Amino acid sequence: MKISEKPLVSIGMPLYNGNRYIKQSIQAILHQSHANLELIISDDSSEDNSFQILQEFTIKDTRIKLFQHKHLGSIQNFNFVLEKASGEYFIWAAQDDIHHQDFVESLLSLMLQDATVSLVMSDYRNLHTNKTYKIYEPPLFKIAACNESLEYYLKTHNLSLFYGMFRTKILKHIGGYHVDFRPYFKSSDFLTIYKTLLAGKLGFVHRVLFYKRDTGFYTNEYSNLKQKPMSILTTHIVRYALFPVHYIFDFMYGTMYLLCSGLRLDQKIQAQVWLLICTARLFGRYIIKSLQGTFIVLKRILKL
Structure with missing residues (x-):
C-alpha cells in the first residue's frame, strides 16, 4: 500500500521554550514507521531558539505545519493544534516526550480493528534523569467494553491516556481539551479522557512505545x-x-x-x-x- 493510501494521522504539538528536547522529540515523530502523518506545531512566543530549530525542520520535511502565536496560552494552544488537524486520527505530543518508531502504526492498527474504539494507548514509562519508571499498571484487556474502559481509567487515574490516539471526529465533538471556569488550571486532562471514554471503547497496546518526560514531580x-x-x-x-x-x-x-x-x-x-x-x-x-x-x-x- 502506498503511503498516501494509508490513513492520515495528525499529531499536534503545542510548544513553549522547548529547545532542550525538541529536536529529539520531533525526530522520533518524523521517523515513525507509519509515514502518512502531519505534525502540527504551534509555538507560543518561545523566548529561546525553539522556533529557529523548528524552521530548520520545516525545510527538510513538508509534513510539518508550523504556526507561531503571541501569548495564546497553553490551553488554547492545545486546542489550536487540534483545530488544524485534518487527519481522521489525532495524537497530542508534548515537546519533550519520546515516541518509539512503531507508536503510531501500532495504535492505528488496533484502532482500525474496531470502529467503536475512541481512544488507544500503549504501555509507557516515565523518563527521568535517563532512567525509566513504571507508574501505572497496564490493563489486562486489548479492547474493552465502554464500562470496562471507564472502570480501568477511574481505578487507576491513568492520565497518560491523554497522549494516546483519538478519533479526531470524537475529540472535536466533545470540545477538544476540556476547559471550564475552575479557579486555576482552567482545564482538565482527566475530563478530556473521561468524555472520550463515554463516547467509545479504550484500546491498549501491550508494548512500551512511549516515554513521558518527568522533571521529578512524579518519580521523586x-x-x-x-x-x-x-x-x-x-x-x-x-x-x-x-x-x-x-x-x-x-x-x-x-x-x-x-x-x-x-x-x-x-x-x-x-x-x-x-x-x-x-x-x-x-x-x-x-x-x-x-x-x-x-x-x-x-x-x-x-x-x-
Whole structure:
C-alpha cells in the first residue's frame, strides 16, 4: 500500500521554550514507521531558539505545519493544534516526550480493528534523569467494553491516556481539551479522557512505545525538592493543597457528562461509584502530600 493510501494521522504539538528536547522529540515523530502523518506545531512566543530549530525542520520535511502565536496560552494552544488537524486520527505530543518508531502504526492498527474504539494507548514509562519508571499498571484487556474502559481509567487515574490516539471526529465533538471556569488550571486532562471514554471503547497496546518526560514531580516528588529554595518548595506545597479543589470540579463535571451519556442506568450508577471513589482517593492523597511538604518546611525553619 502506498503511503498516501494509508490513513492520515495528525499529531499536534503545542510548544513553549522547548529547545532542550525538541529536536529529539520531533525526530522520533518524523521517523515513525507509519509515514502518512502531519505534525502540527504551534509555538507560543518561545523566548529561546525553539522556533529557529523548528524552521530548520520545516525545510527538510513538508509534513510539518508550523504556526507561531503571541501569548495564546497553553490551553488554547492545545486546542489550536487540534483545530488544524485534518487527519481522521489525532495524537497530542508534548515537546519533550519520546515516541518509539512503531507508536503510531501500532495504535492505528488496533484502532482500525474496531470502529467503536475512541481512544488507544500503549504501555509507557516515565523518563527521568535517563532512567525509566513504571507508574501505572497496564490493563489486562486489548479492547474493552465502554464500562470496562471507564472502570480501568477511574481505578487507576491513568492520565497518560491523554497522549494516546483519538478519533479526531470524537475529540472535536466533545470540545477538544476540556476547559471550564475552575479557579486555576482552567482545564482538565482527566475530563478530556473521561468524555472520550463515554463516547467509545479504550484500546491498549501491550508494548512500551512511549516515554513521558518527568522533571521529578512524579518519580521523586518531595525528595528532589528538599534542597531547593524555599520559594519552590512552598509553591509545590500550595499546588498539592489546591489539587483537591481541582478534583471536586472534575467530579462535578464528570457526573454531569455521565448523566448525559448514552450508557444504561445500571452502567451510569456503577461508573458514578467509581468516579466518587476515584475523587475521594485523590483528594486524600494530595492533602497528605501538602502536609508532608509543610512538615519539610517546618523542619527547615526550625533547622531540625
